[in-house]
Amino acid sequence: MTFMQKLLKQAPVNVSRRGFLSGTGALVLSTTLPVRPSKAQEAEAAAGPAVPAFLEIHEDGTAKLLSPFIEGGQGIYTTFAQVVGEELDLAPENFSVEIAPAGPPYDVMGGFRITGGSMSTRTSYELMRQLGASARAMFLEAAAQDWGVDASELTTEPGMVVHEASGRRAGYGELAAVAMDLPVPSEVTLRDPSEFRWIKTPVPRLDVRDKSTGQAKYSIDVEVDGMLLAAVQHAPRLGLTPASVSNLSEIEAMRGVHSVHLLNGAVAVVAGKFWQARRAVEAAEVEWTEGEAQWPMPADFSTDVFRDTLAGKEGEIVEVEAKGDAASALESADTVIEAIYDAPFVVHGQLEPPSATARFNDDGTLEVWTSCQAPEMFQGTAAQVAGLNPSQVSIHSQMLGGFFGRHFLYATSNPFPQAIALAKAVGQPVKLIWTREEDFLRDAPRPLGLARFRGAIGPDGPTALSVEVVGEGPTGRWYDAPVGSDPSATEGISGKSYAIANSHVGQIFHPNPAVIGYWRAVGHSMHDFMYEGFLDEIAGAAGQDPFEMRRALLTDNQRLSTLLEAVGELSGGWQPGPFEAEDGSQRARGIAMASPFGSEAAAIAEVSLDGGEVAVHQVWVAIDPGQIVNPAIVEAQVQSAVALGVSQTLVEELTYEDGEPTARNFDLYPILRPDQMPEVHVRIIESGAPMGGVGEPGLPAVGPAIVNAVATLTGERIRSLPLSKHEFGGA
């Protein structure tokens, strides 16, 4: 059973009389556990634990929803309030949404859950609707009993039950005390989509005012009684560890310093204030020695050499997908073109630096407050570090100041194990903040990627395509996906929809020495750039217009055909250029498409050259997530994905020399500035296909659309990102 199927098997249960909310008069709905509980959990259940809940409706008529997925800007809290509110018949603004703790019943992906993969809404849409509908049915039944009428005579208006015959009305808050003793109906009817009031409308976000007035709280803002603050200095190269601090007594005597600690791979200072800890730890003169790291960085590692190694790598080609006979078709073709594409390591650059607060309680339990996309996994690791059972560890995930994949569990990339070690060592709660420099040093960057393309050219376009993707993906690294079956290593080159009669995609594994991670749109973030760039090269070699050639290759794909026409129309009709713009600049446009995370997307970008650098003026995106919940949030996510797509295409690149990253902050690693942001135009198309993702799918087509436009404008085909490392003449 897939976890999607497991999700759909869950049903709400009434836990009002169980657990911590007994006697509060609130209706509390949980769900059945998605998987058979372990022995330990069964024993716990027998002992009568506090059963947490997804949904509470309070006497004042407001609702609290516990979300399995963390809010980090993608609007998931508002989305869930809309979905539950729709079925419950309660306006979304009456909801407060909070993050659910680690463990059941919130581990809705079959024993765990992650906020990632553009999965949150599509994995929980049905569950959230059922929760809302179940609660509504219970309010109807409560009123029916109270008024001595049949529930079928009753209906609801937002927040209340209504008996039209008698004119009686009662708010959900008044009925909560009765409803809490009722069984959850075994079956509920979900609202017909034609009657949706909130789903599919641009409901305002619940968190926007707090975020506009400095009231929103993040991990870095957590404060617990009696806490000390900590800062670290990591070894400049991963794999080294501190042997000694030569000026230890000086450091210890600095203002506010509580203690100095040698950790695996880092020196830490604990102090009364963070600034005192930071100042002290940066003054530490550390002697580093080779230590024990799972992924030590080779002392001679450089990105330039690594790229060349991938380019020349020979070895077993593990088939990812194949159609027809690409090898024979290439061999017999009159015209074959070849190209190597690569994309660099990139950091997440979420604006909130990583932090974690750890507190050991008198009863031996541990609490951790941190930025977290995977609470059950953090709980397991925290327990290991502390020498506890996972059930003794509470993970309090905090609102994320950006994430883009930064806060998964990545061994040396998360600060919470250090915070736990320090809290244990000093016997007091400790909040550890990594400076931006330490974040760059220990981030889990998107892996540098490379692919080798060969295409056979016929008069109408490609007759065969063969691609070897060289390297390692994060899903292979962290979840043991086998070579050839690791989507993160090839997606965006595999999974394309063009009707090319003969095609072959294979992966050649080559280990990446860095602690690699997931970055927004993961493999798609670079592979679609490579594929769609090479596709334009094929069009050029065949003398075809890139838009027309894509149209012909997508004849049998209704969704992508629709998107191609839509994005063309949105941009005022396909015109590759070069043409002169109103301001006198020479401009060109490029087109690209992508099929990421269950959704489909197409993008057109308009570029010019400004002092030898590429300027992106406009980006048009047509996106089909199948079905959506909030069009304003979808549009905002596309805006955001475009920004990151433009940023990585224009300026982002993390390089290593001698095993160390050469940039440690935004001075030497620029990210997109406001004046570099194009105007973004979005068209959302709901084809009615199964719900796809939204957070990431707007990104992959942006880079290749820009690079294809640059090729049209300058005649230069860029096969290695970012564009800022290339010199463009004139125009």
Added chain:
Amino acid sequence: MQLTINGESRDVDVDPDTPLLWVIREELGLTGTKYGCGIAQCGACTVLVDGYPTRSCQTPAESVTGAEIKTIETVEETETGRRVVEAWVANQVPQCGYCQSGQVLAATALLTETPNPTDEDIEYAMVNLCRCGTYNKIRAAVRDASEA
């Protein structure tokens, strides 16, 4: 030393060169001002010093002892600040929200000084980084909050 923050005189016992950011966050407990980069690149730490948007991470506390310092917590105490916040809400600007304290204060400073900014004025003043890419909405909100 004495600092005037949000209209109140506050005594703080810190090293004179402690960045204003950490005085505001750690000594005064005002966490709306954010640490982003520490090197005056991103602008998440923006506060108003005598009305000017200032990157508090690179501002030694001793250099602003005589100044009026305003943080995001009191932005709505002025008419312009209120208008900016309302425009931010109406345009649904924030995503993760981490940079928005600084963005709102930068916009408030701009519109206080220049109630009807040109596009160039906006481009010159609104230079804080946003990793979520809310730049189009920031621009729209600044235009909405301007008087014209």
